[in-house]
Amino acid sequence: MSPQDHDDWYSAETATLGDRLAAARDQAGLSQKQLAKGLGIKTGTLRDWEDDLAEPRANKLAMIAGVLGVSVGWLLSGEGEGVDAPLDEGAVSPDMTGVLNEMRELRVQISGTAERLARLEKRLREIMKDQDA
Structure with missing residues (x-):
């Protein structure tokens, strides 16, 4: 993976909202069940968001960003405060x-x-x- 690829790991061209949501949840050390409970939603709803089968409404998006310590902008576009790319560059x-x-x-x-x-x-x-x- 080149340095350019490393910087763009969660960019709009490389990852989806669901990809970024799952990565931020993983980095926060939360299971889907734990995050869903904290957001007051069903685990299946969160799974659909992470699988890009549905998208959260704006109020839930703001809650997700707050709980996971990322910006709404990063969740939507990959720009702003988010999680770092995986360090194991040979994994993919x-x-x-x-x-x-x-x-x-x-x-x-x-x-x-x-x-x-x-x-x-x-x-x-x-x-x-x-x-x-």
Whole structure:
């Protein structure tokens, strides 16, 4: 891993909100169950956030940042006060990095497709409602 890669480990291009949330929780020494309890949410909700299947609302995002000692900006974009990159630079092989990057790209595409689908469903409901009127 080059020094540039090391600095960008949790950047917007490299990691997702879920990746940064999981890393900050790990560094704080908390399990998903412990953090979820502290935030007043279900463990499954936190798991969905860490897996980028859902995102916390602004009030929960602020709580997470406070509990984990990171900035909201860092959680969202990788910029600001956050956790340091892992020190074991040999832990992730180039092959693994390639697969992880491709998985992240797919996750972003899936999320965008889901949002597009939701907009189309809403539009269809509005059209159907107008036809019934």
